[in-house]
Amino acid sequence: MSQYVSRLGRRSPAASPRLRLHRRPRRVAMLSVHTSPLHQPGTGDAGGMNVYIVELAQRLAAINIEVEIFTRATTAALPPAVELAPGVLVRHVDAGPYEGLAKEDLPAQLCAFTHGVMQAWAGHRPGHYDLVHSHYWLSGHVGWLAAQRWGAPLVHAMHTMAKVKNANLADGDTPEPAARVIGETQIVAASDRLIANTAEESDELVRHYAADPAKVAVVHPGVNLERFRPADGRAAARARLGLPQDALIPLFAGRIQPLKAPDVLLRAVAVLLGERPELRSRIVVPVVGGPSGSGLAKPEGLQKLAARLGIADVVRFRPPVDQDQLADWFRAASVLVMPSYSESFGLVAIEAQATGTPVLAAAVGGLPVAVRDGQTGRLVRGHDPAAYARVLRDFADNPDLPARMGAAAARHAQSFGWDGAAAATADVYTAAIHSHRRRVRSHHG
Numbered sequence: 001m002s003q004y005v006s007r008l009g010r011r012s013p014a015a016s017p018r019l020r021l022h023r024r025p026r027r028v029a030m031l032s033v034h035t036s037p038l039h040q041p042g043t044g045d046a047g048g049m050n051v052y053i054v055e056l057a058q059r060l061a062a063i064n065i066e067v068e069i070f071t072r073a074t075t076a077a078l079p080p081a082v083e084l085a086p087g088v089l090v091r092h093v094d095a096g097p098y099e100g101l102a103k104e105d106l107p108a109q110l111c112a113f114t115h116g117v118m119q120a121w122a123g124h125r126p127g128h129y130d131l132v133h134s135h136y137w138l139s140g141h142v143g144w145l146a147a148q149r150w151g152a153p154l155v156h157a158m159h160t161m162a163k164v165k166n167a168n169l170a171d172g173d174t175p176e177p178a179a180r181v182i183g184e185t186q187i188v189a190a191s192d193r194l195i196a197n198t199a200e201e202s203d204e205l206v207r208h209y210a211a212d213p214a215k216v217a218v219v220h221p222g223v224n225l226e227r228f229r230p231a232d233g234r235a236a237a238r239a240r241l242g243l244p245q246d247a248l249i250p251l252f253a254g255r256i257q258p259l260k261a262p263d264v265l266l267r268a269v270a271v272l273l274g275e276r277p278e279l280r281s282r283i284v285v286p287v288v289g290g291p292s293g294s295g296l297a298k299p300e301g302l303q304k305l306a307a308r309l310g311i312a313d314v315v316r317f318r319p320p321v322d323q324d325q326l327a328d329w330f331r332a333a334s335v336l337v338m339p340s341y342s343e344s345f346g347l348v349a350i351e352a353q354a355t356g357t358p359v360l361a362a363a364v365g366g367l368p369v370a371v372r373d374g375q376t377g378r379l380v381r382g383h384d385p386a387a388y389a390r391v392l393r394d395f396a397d398n399p400d401l402p403a404r405m406g407a408a409a410a411r412h413a414q415s416f417g418w419d420g421a422a423a424a425t426a427d428v429y430t431a432a433i434h435s436h437r438r439r440v441r442s443h444h445g
Contacts, residue, residue, distance in 0.1 A: 025130030025429050027066040029121075029146065030057060031139035033113055034103050036071040037090055038082065048347035049159050051323070052221050053135060054084065059222075059422030061087030065429070068129070070117050070142075072109070074098050091120055106138055107179060114142045121150065131429050135159060137180055140187035153192040153436035155428060158184065158201070160344050163208040168342040168364065170258035170383075185209055192439075193432040195219050195425065197345035198366040215435075217428045220369070222418030223350040228327050230356035230410055234402070237331035243284055248396045250360070251333035253288045253326060253348055256302055261362070262287055263305055264339035267385035270309040272392050279396055280314060288318045288329055330355040334395050334402045338367065339383055346370045350416045353377070353409035358402060360391050376409035 030053065037054045057067040066087045073092035082090045093116030096109035121128065133155045134143030140156045147154035162176035162184055169175060188194065188209040194216045196202040202218050205211040231237075238245055250269070252262045265285065273280050287302065306315045321329065330336060336352035338361040345366035349359045353370075359377035361367040373379040378391045395401050 023430070023433070024426050025065055025433060027068065027129055028060065028429070029117070029129040029132050029152075030067050030069045031117070031132065031134040031143050031146070032069055032071045032136070033095075033110070033138040033142060034072065034106050034136065036074060036092075037069055037084060038071075038078075039074075048221075048345070049135060051347060052159075055222060055224055055418045056422060056425060057088045058085045059418045060426065061085060062419075063422060063426060065426060068120075070113075070120070072096070072106075072113060093117060093120075103138075104177075107141075107183075110138065110141050114145050117142060117146055118149065121146070131155060131433060133157070133429075134187075137162075137184045137187060140191075141183055144187055144190045147190075151440070153429075153432040154190060155193045155195060155432050156187055156191040157195040158205070158344070159197075160342065161201075161204060161208065164204055164344075164365075165259070165342050170261060170341045173258040173341075191215065192436045193217055193428050195428055197221055198369045200369075201344055201366065217424075217431070219421055219424040219428065220416060221345050221347055221350075222421035223347065223354050223413060223416045224323070225354055225414065225417050227323055228330065228351045228354035228413070230406075231327075231331060234331055234356075234406075237328045240328055241332050243286075243332050244282070246282060247334075248279065248283045248392070249286065249332060249334045250283075250337045250392055250395070251286050251288065251329060251335070251352075251357075252337055253286075253329060253352075254338075256287070256289050256291045259341050261339040261341055261383060262289075262302055264383050264385055264388060265337045266302065266306055266309060266311065266315065268337075268339075268388035268392060269314065270311050271385050271389035272396070273311060273314075275389070276393065276396070283314050283396075285311070285315045286318055286329065286333070287315060288321060288326070290320050327351070327355055330357050333357050335360050335377070335392075337388065338362065339380070339388060340364060340367070341383065343367050349377075350413050353406075354413035354416075356403075356406040356410040358405035358409050360388065372408070372412055376405060376412045 032053050035050050037050055039050055060067050068089045070091045070093055072095050075098050078092050080092055084090050093113050095113035129152055131153050132143045132147040134140045135157050136159050143154050162180040166175045188211045196216055196218050199218055202216045205216055206213050252265050254260050256262055269285050306312045330352040336357055336359045338349055340362050343365040349370040352359055353376055359371045361371050361379055363379040363381050371377040380387045
């Protein structure tokens with residue numbers, strides 16, 4: 001099912017049969033400067049975007065669109081090119097030191113990265129790449145240059161936007177720099193097409209960055225439905241992970257940083273146990289993930305908070321896990337809790353629901369699209385721990401709630417398969433090639 005919808009909710013003209021007559025690209029240069037598709041999600045700067053790029057590239061290759069992913073080399077051990085899957089090649093570009101380079105220091109390495117991309121291209125005949133697809137603003141800058149140099153169209157996905165993040169900052173979080181705002185504005189103007197995860201993100205591109213609405217396409221990210229599925233159920237997953245069968249298990253899974261607000265979950269649990277001390281013997285709160293972003297400044301901050309709140313005995317900190325094990329954590333949980341301050345889509349919300357687990361989330365960004373309030377989970381406005389505690393109390397008092405909402409959640413997640421997302425993305429590519437050609441013709445005409 002193609003989930004390519006216009007901002008008004010109708011099917012986009014880019015998906016029309018007329019456009020299918022125009023050719024799809026044969027080979028796409030995909031740019032992911034700051035995070036490698038080979039990295040473990042949930043560590044450092046690796047998260048939903050890594051999963052997005054890996055899954056999308058593999059599904060595009062399956063429909064005969066070859067993908068070469070350029071990313072920054074972070075270790076000398078990896079060869080310059082690695083085949084991720086048939087039709088998907090990851091190219092490691094030397095730009096800056098292998099280790100210890102913060103995302104904030106990467107703009108200074110974009111020139112070196114662009115040089116590496118150009119070197120890879122120089123070995124090919126002209127027209128080797130039909131299209132450039134950049135992810136996140138750092139890649140967008142390289143993509144802008146590469147697309148111009150190669151005479152190819154540029155498709156860009158923001159993933160997150162500085163202006164939106166700065167409008168929704170968590171306490172103690174650092175605002176995004178002006179250089180990023182300027183960079184994003186330039187990329188929006190230079191792109192042939194912009195891919196937004198949701199209609200809200202599409203509106204934000206138009207409102208904050210003056211994007212041409214005709215250039216913005218909404219494509220929901222997908223979820224790997226083979227990996228994230230109910231499988232053998234909650235009881236079996238709990239047994240595998242050594243979790244008590246009858247416990248209330250609100251799970252946090254993701255990067256530990258103020259933006260993701262894991263502290264809100266801990267504070268909510270403290271409120272709940274203050275009101276209902278008898279629940280202490282049957283609640284387990286797993287926090288699965290590693291520190292990231294501004295969370296790196298105080299990696300042990302969350303452990304200290306749990307101790308200060310007097311709930312260290314019920315919280316279990318676990319390092320990031322691979323995707324298969326993550327699916328088991330989702331299955332084991334009573335509810336996944338996502339109190340984020342900003343979330344362009346919230347891929348983990350769909351992943352958890354696909355395993356049959358409801359989601360309690362902040363009503364921000366793409367989460368109201370990912371979660372159906374009252375059916376597949378609950379949405380909370382704001383970040384008041386007491387509001388989250390109230391929902392957790394409902395889960396504690398209604399043991400059948402995880403199963404009931406979880407069944408609806410699993411059904412809801414079925415409409416977010418990656419095949420649909422890849423087909424819709426291919427339609428965006430076709431539209432970008434078409435409009436790029438038209439622009440070039442009118443320029444020379």
